[in-house]
Amino acid sequence: MQVKVNGVTYxxxxxxxxxxxxxxxxxxNLTGTMVGCNTSNCGACTVLLGEESVKSCTMFAVQxxxxxxxxxxxxxxxxxxxxxxxxxxxxxxxQCGYCTPGMIMASIxxxxxxxxxxxxxxxxxxxxxxxxxxxxxxIVKAVQQAAGQSx
Amino acid sequence: MGGGxxxxxxxxxxxxxxxxxxxxxxxxxxHLALLRxxxxxxxxxxxxxxGALDRPGVVAAFTGEDLADEWPGGVPCAAVVTEEQNTPFQxxxxxxxxxxxxxxxxxxxxxxxxxxxxxxxxxxVDYEPLGVVVDMESALEEGSPLVHEELGTNECFTFTAxxxxxxxxxxxxxxxxxxxxxxxxxxVQGEGDTDAxxxxxxxxxxxxxxxxxxxxxxxxxxxxxxxxxxxxxxxVVYSATQVPHLAKIVLSLATGIxxxxxxxVAPDVGGGFGSKLNVYRxxxxxxxxxxxxxxxxxxxxxRSENYQATIHGRGQIQDIELAATSEGRILGLRVKLLDDMGxxxxxxxxxxxxxxxxxxxGVYTFDAFSIEIKGVFTNLTPTDAYRGAGRxxxxxxxxxxxxxxxxxxxxxxxEVRRKNFYEPFDEPTxxxxxxxxxxxxxxxxxxxxxxxxDYEGLRREQQQRRENNDPVQLGLGFSTYTxxxxxxxxxxLAGLGLGGGGWEAANVRMLVTGKVExxxxxxxxxxxxxxxxAQIAADALGVTPDDVVVIxxxxxxxxxxxxxxGSRSLAVGGIAVHLACEKVVDKAKxxxxxxxxxxxxxxxxxxxxxxxxxxxxxxxxxxDVAGGAYLGADIPEGMEPTLNENMTFDPPNFTFPFGAHLxxxxxxxxxxKAWVRDYYAVDDCGPVINPIIVDxxxxxxxxxxxxxxxxxxxxxxxxxxxxxxxxxDYMIPGAPELPNFTLDRTVTPSPSNPLGxxxxxxxxxxxxxxxxxxxxxxxxSPLGVKHMDMPALPMRVWNAIQDAQGNAAASGEYDAAxxxxxxxVKQEGRSEEK
Numbered sequence: 001m002q003v004k005v006n007g008v009t010y011x012x013x014x015x016x017x018x019x020x021x022x023x024x025x026x027x028x029n030l031t032g033t034m035v036g037c038n039t040s041n042c043g044a045c046t047v048l049l050g051e052e053s054v055k056s057c058t059m060f061a062v063q064x065x066x067x068x069x070x071x072x073x074x075x076x077x078x079x080x081x082x083x084x085x086x087x088x089x090x091x092x093x094x095q096c097g098y099c100t101p102g103m104i105m106a107s108i109x110x111x112x113x114x115x116x117x118x119x120x121x122x123x124x125x126x127x128x129x130x131x132x133x134x135x136x137x138x139i140v141k142a143v144q145q146a147a148g149q150s151x
Numbered sequence: 152m153g154g155g156x157x158x159x160x161x162x163x164x165x166x167x168x169x170x171x172x173x174x175x176x177x178x179x180x181x182h183l184a185l186l187r188x189x190x191x192x193x194x195x196x197x198x199x200x201x202g203a204l205d206r207p208g209v210v211a212a213f214t215g216e217d218l219a220d221e222w223p224g225g226v227p228c229a230a231v232v233t234e235e236q237n238t239p240f241q242x243x244x245x246x247x248x249x250x251x252x253x254x255x256x257x258x259x260x261x262x263x264x265x266x267x268x269x270x271x272x273x274x275x276v277d278y279e280p281l282g283v284v285v286d287m288e289s290a291l292e293e294g295s296p297l298v299h300e301e302l303g304t305n306e307c308f309t310f311t312a313x314x315x316x317x318x319x320x321x322x323x324x325x326x327x328x329x330x331x332x333x334x335x336x337x338x339v340q341g342e343g344d345t346d347a348x349x350x351x352x353x354x355x356x357x358x359x360x361x362x363x364x365x366x367x368x369x370x371x372x373x374x375x376x377x378x379x380x381x382x383x384x385x386x387v388v389y390s391a392t393q394v395p396h397l398a399k400i401v402l403s404l405a406t407g408i409x410x411x412x413x414x415x416v417a418p419d420v421g422g423g424f425g426s427k428l429n430v431y432r433x434x435x436x437x438x439x440x441x442x443x444x445x446x447x448x449x450x451x452x453x454r455s456e457n458y459q460a461t462i463h464g465r466g467q468i469q470d471i472e473l474a475a476t477s478e479g480r481i482l483g484l485r486v487k488l489l490d491d492m493g494x495x496x497x498x499x500x501x502x503x504x505x506x507x508x509x510x511x512x513g514v515y516t517f518d519a520f521s522i523e524i525k526g527v528f529t530n531l532t533p534t535d536a537y538r539g540a541g542r543x544x545x546x547x548x549x550x551x552x553x554x555x556x557x558x559x560x561x562x563x564x565x566e567v568r569r570k571n572f573y574e575p576f577d578e579p580t581x582x583x584x585x586x587x588x589x590x591x592x593x594x595x596x597x598x599x600x601x602x603x604x605d606y607e608g609l610r611r612e613q614q615q616r617r618e619n620n621d622p623v624q625l626g627l628g629f630s631t632y633t634x635x636x637x638x639x640x641x642x643x644l645a646g647l648g649l650g651g652g653g654w655e656a657a658n659v660r661m662l663v664t665g666k667v668e669x670x671x672x673x674x675x676x677x678x679x680x681x682x683x684x685a686q687i688a689a690d691a692l693g694v695t696p697d698d699v700v701v702i703x704x705x706x707x708x709x710x711x712x713x714x715x716x717g718s719r720s721l722a723v724g725g726i727a728v729h730l731a732c733e734k735v736v737d738k739a740k741x742x743x744x745x746x747x748x749x750x751x752x753x754x755x756x757x758x759x760x761x762x763x764x765x766x767x768x769x770x771x772x773x774x775d776v777a778g779g780a781y782l783g784a785d786i787p788e789g790m791e792p793t794l795n796e797n798m799t800f801d802p803p804n805f806t807f808p809f810g811a812h813l814x815x816x817x818x819x820x821x822x823x824k825a826w827v828r829d830y831y832a833v834d835d836c837g838p839v840i841n842p843i844i845v846d847x848x849x850x851x852x853x854x855x856x857x858x859x860x861x862x863x864x865x866x867x868x869x870x871x872x873x874x875x876x877x878x879x880d881y882m883i884p885g886a887p888e889l890p891n892f893t894l895d896r897t898v899t900p901s902p903s904n905p906l907g908x909x910x911x912x913x914x915x916x917x918x919x920x921x922x923x924x925x926x927x928x929x930x931x932s933p934l935g936v937k938h939m940d941m942p943a944l945p946m947r948v949w950n951a952i953q954d955a956q957g958n959a960a961a962s963g964e965y966d967a968a969x970x971x972x973x974x975x976v977k978q979e980g981r982s983e984e985k
Contacts (some may be wrong), residue, residue: 017265031174032167034421036370037454041878044370072167085165089157092843095851096677097164098371098421104165123886130878132370132422133677134847135854136886 001065005030006074014061020054021045023061024071032073032101036130043129046102046109047071053109055128072101075108084108084146093142095133103129107143117147152690155843158682159696160675163419170418172374172391173451180376180447181210181260183437184267186274187459188249188256191285191530191871192296193278195248195256202273203259208266211444212259212274215244221439224405226432226495229397229650230502232526236308239299239528241495243405243432243439248281250298250494251530252873253459258436260448283871287468287489287527298494298528305528307492310505313521314583320483320519321355321472353482355474356555361940362467362544364491364865366881367537369676371421372457377437378447385412386442390434393423394714395674397651399706401430401498406439413438417704420676424855425536426461427676428716429498433460455877463865464537466491467504467544471511473552474519479560479567483519484583486511486548490526493533500535501526502649506635507541509584513549514593514633514809515571520583530871536716538855538916539634546632550921554629558932564629564925565606569597572631578902579804586635588807589901589909593631596833596897600811603895604831609815617933625828626816626930630922636910637722637806637903654801655719656710657727659688659735661794663781665774667692667699669731672712673724674704678912679844680720684728686840687906691732693759693773710797718910721840722806726904731798739776739794745787746771746779806901806909810834814922818930823949825927827857827890832918835897837909845911846894852915853892858884859916860923864942931955 002011005028012027024030024047033056036044040055047056048070075082084104087093094100103126110117110125117125122143123136131139163169200212219242226241244255257274261267282296289295290305298305375390386408392398395415403410420427433450441448452460468489474482490504508522553571557564572593573580579587600606606627613625638644641652658670669688673680685699692699702708712724736756743761744751747769754761762770776794779785783792815829830853839845862882866874875881900907920941927943928936935955939947 015265022264025174026176029176030167031171032169034171034371035173035453036372037878039454039877039879042370042454042883072165076166081165088165089161092158092847094161094164095679095847096369096371096420096422097160097169098171098369100164101167120887127885127887130370130883130885132368132424132855132883133851135850135852135892136889137850137891138847140886140891 001062003064004068006071016060016062018061019057020059020061020064021056024056030071030073033071034098034101036099041130042099043102043106044099046105046129048105048109051112053106072104082108087142087146091138091142091145093134093138099129099131103131103139107146111143111147115147119144152686152840154686154841156682156686156696156841158679158844159685160679160681171371171421172376172389172418175376175389175449177376177378177447180449181262181444182264182267183440183448183450184259184261184271185255185433186257186271186276188252188254188278190249190278190280191252191283192281193249194281195245195276196279197275197277198257199275200257202275203270206266206270206273208262209270210260210262212257212270213244214257215242215246218244218439219246221443222405222435223407226435227401227404228496228498228500230499230648232310232501232505232648233308236501237302237304237306238496239302241432243435251532252871253532254494255432260440260444264451283530285529285531285867285869285871287491287529290527290529291525298530307496307526307528308501310508310524311522312508312585314585315483315519317483317485317519317521320474321485353474353476354556354559355472356552356559357472358552358555358938360469360471360548360551362465362469362547363941364466364534365464365537365859365863366458366865366875367424367426367461367464368883369422369424369426372452372454373427373431373433373461374451375434375437376447376449377441379441379445380414385414386438387414387416388434388438389416389418391420391427392417393420393427393674393676393716395704395706396672396712396714398430398434402435402438405435408442414707417674423676424538425464425540425716428536429462458876458881459532459873462497462535463493463532464534465544466534469544469548471548471552473556475556477560479556479562479570481515481517481571483517484512484549486522488522488524490524491531491534492526492528493531494528495533497533497535499649500533502647503534503536503541504544506647507545509582509586510542510545510635511549512583513546514573514591514631515549516573517571517583531867538852539913540717542634542913543856543917543920546630546917547921550630550632551924554925554928558937565597565601568629568631577899587804588633589804589903590899591633591807591809592835592897592899593809593811596809596811596835597631599895599897600813600831600833603833603893604813606813622819622821624818624820624930626818626926626928628814628816628922628924628926628929630812630918630925632918633807633809634718634913634917635805636718636808637802638717638719639805640803641801643805651713652801653713653723654799655724655727656712656797656799657724657731658710658795658797659728659731661692661735661773661777663778665698665777667694668702669699669728670702670709671724671728672710672714673720674714675720676715678715678720678848679841683721683840683844684725687725687728688732691729691736693756718912721908722904722910723800723802725840725908726906727798727800729906730800731796734796734798735794738796739773739780741790742776742780742786743771746776746785802903804903806903808834808836808909808911808914810914810918812918812922814919814926816923816926816930818927818948820934820952823945823952825861825943825948827923829893830890831893832915833895833897834911834914835899836911836914837901837907838898839896840908848911849894849915850892852913853919854884854889856916856919857889857923860920860941860943862888862942
């Protein structure tokens with residue numbers, strides 16, 4: 001398979017059953033993407049496949065053949081954080097931080113589809129990403145800030 | 152301090168550069184996979200692992216017999232709550248029978264996680280199913296199947312405590328016309344005569360509440376990597392744990408490997424909530440197998456293993472009786488608990504309910520209290536600490552009962568509470584539970600809450616909806632709680648049967664360049680100690696938080712500590728940091744006096760500078776003092792060089808944060824759906840170091856408490872099969888299921904430590920479940936609903952409405968549909984008010 005991850009092209013022969021998340025973590029050593037549930041409920045493994053967010057724990061690596069993937073480790077530009085990363089930091093939208101990479105990727109994907117979401121739309125759009133620490137309020141605020149809605 | 156500094160932890164976490172245990176890959180590392188029993192109770196009649204060895208990539212496979220010599224101590228339990236407590240041996244791999252679904256029968260080690268998992272299928276195993284006991288009341292019946300045959304009983308312990316003659320109060324005043332007996336009730340100060348006319352109107356609330364089992368669900372599953380450290384003739388264990396120091400001791404006790412040959416590292420840890428306040432068989436297995444095979448071993452559970460084999464929280468049946476006067480003054484409280492241990496005792500299992508026992512009287516002062524707790528073995532996953540650990544259970548029971556009292560007396564629930572609050576105090580005050588609450592001002596918190604929420608306005612809105620027969624009714628639920636935090640005074644903990652001290656240690660060193668290293672014995676996993684401890688140190692040393700680096704979680708790099716749980720870290724560990732900094736300043740002052748050729752008493756320390764009183768130009772910065780202290784060439788004679796101080800702080804008392812919450816719930820009476828519209832909370836955790844971190848802790852705690860009230864609950868089949876075995880089946884609330892929170896605080900300093908801080912990690916989880924449930928019952932009380940158990944899922948709410956309206960046909964449909972044993976408990980648990 002050939003895949004471009006965070007701008008770098010990789011070629012590997014992999015077992016057909018290898019999950020994309022394990023390919024990223026254990027073959028490419030891109031450990032910013034995590035496994036939380038194995039059932040695509042929690043979203044800790046969320047990455048962008050092209051422009052769209054996917055749960056990499058329930059997708060085979062080979063399904064990404066020929067595609068472009070972006071993980072949380074590929075969104076900063078020239079060392080400058082993506083506005084979503086800054087917004088999560090400034091709004092205390094993370095505690096343990098384990099869900100954060102997936103949450104950030106899902107939020108980035110949401111804003112691409114809906115650049116001006118209401119609070120309710122943000123909450124609905126993030127329903128596939130669980131956070132056990134924050135109660136979500138500060139995550140919603142972070143997404144609002146990143147969307148330019150912050151007061 | 153007191154500033155909302157964005158966290159120092161965040162940069163690594165938002166960029167994907169955190170060090171999670173599962174990131175670790177080492178040369179030769181093997182993956183450990185566990186064969187778990189699919190039966191809740193079964194004898195293993197045949198076991199052959201040789202087939203697994205033929206599978207590709209498999210290096211070794213073991214049974215319990217193969218490894219029995221490797222764990223002389225089994226999996227230790229550190230809590231002994233009564234002398235008669237039954238503590239069964241827990242082998243990391245069973246050798247006779249499996250006692251819950253998930254008990255470990257054999258293990259495989261292979262070169263990758265997929266191959267290890269595959270090989271489990273090639274293990275031959277036959278089971279002979281045995282009798283299963285899944286609910287506590289049946290477990291205690293004569294002739295019940297025994298979880299541990301050798302104990303001859305399913306009872307783990309019976310704990311009792313209390314003050315005053317509670318039994319007389321209840322057993323003699325049940326009959327409201329028994330005037331003579333009622334007159335024997337404790338005197339009620341300032342509320343009139345305890346004569347027969349008064350006593351005649353005494354009321355007793357008698358209810359049963361169910362604390363359903365919960366799945367803690369840290370988003371990072373457990374992970375452990377153990378390897379031999381060739382440089383040091385010992386072992387290194389990286390683990391996703393809250394308690395690297397406790398793990399070091401427990402791993403040593405379990406395996407016989409000397410404590411000083413074990414180094415435990417908790418790297419970045421993805422949430423714990425109590426579930427990682429434990430030392431698990433998988434950690435023991437990783438260590439002994441790394442030792443036996445001489446190669447690194449990794450264990451990483453998946454979510455279904457996490458739900459089967461990581462501890463569960465709660466699991467109590469609570470029978471509570473509360474006696475009060477007709478004016479709503481509480482006279483006494485009698486509590487009987489059944490506490491579900493599960494199949495084995497984990498690190499603190501029996502201590503969870505016992506450590507919460509003294510908290511049942513809550514924020515109310517009265518004279519008579521008794522509690523009896525029976526710990527009960529069942530063929531279910533072991534229980535242990537889950538956020539709050541004993542205190543949410545206590546707060547729930549008393550707060551539900553006080554609301555029932557208000558309904559019974561047709562009084563406002565705020566008013567009943569106010570009648571029973573302690574007068575504000577700022578010195579330790581004796582409680583019916585036998586504790587010394589440190590300081591409290593419930594009146595201030597309650598005043599602020601009703602103002603913040605516009606309580607009167609909400610009641611008017613509720614009245615309108617009632618008058619309009621609105622299908623969506625409004626419910627207002629209070630919870631006024633306190634919790635026991637800052638674990639804790641070592642002597643008091645020993646009295647609770649908790650092994651080990653409750654102190655905490657810190658090492659603070661100002662380096663030659665003036666930068667500061669703080670090494671702490673606390674072990675954060677989301678709480679932000681790297682930031683808060685830096686703020687504490689910066690404040691004491693006159694430097695900026697950016698000048699401070701906090702080191703934690705590695706037993707080889709920090710002074711031996713007691714880790715992070717029980718809202719203890721700030722009130723014990725943060726204080727150790729503060730006091731160590733004071734020692735540094737004291738020593739620096741002596742050196743500064745020497746450098747300035749001034750008397751020490753004439754020096755003032757402010758803004759990081761020592762200056763001579765009255766002549767501020769004569770000064771030296773603490774950084775320059777540090778430089779001098781390191782060079783050692785020009786310091787007072789006989790003084791040790793360097794600025795490097797240790798502190799071990801053992802607090803004189805616990806801390807008791809408190810607060811007042813109001814949950815505003817909308818309940819659709821046609822569908823049974825209940826949701827939190829607004830949540831107001833006024834919490835008092837003493838002075839605040841970092842308000843954004845404190846509010847964040849409250850948000851997360853409230854979310855988990857609301858989750859218990861509305862959404863979550865473990866379901867087992869009658870055969871002991873875990874039905875909520877994955878996130879598909881167990882409802883963790885997502886962003887759409889939770890509200891925004893309206894928070895405020897009052898500040899009542901604790902006399903238990905020099906900063907007056909109390910702790911906040913569990914406050915939300917303790918305060919919120921009764922507020923939510925009280926609000927739902929409040930919404931539905933005009934329809935006759937007086938009781939409901941958690942979680943208040945739509946079908947349960949709808950059924951309660953139908954029951955109250957006399958539509959018997961609908962009763963129990965929901966529970967029948969679930970096929971849940973919880974159903975029976977719930978049916979029996981219907982409210983019974985006398």
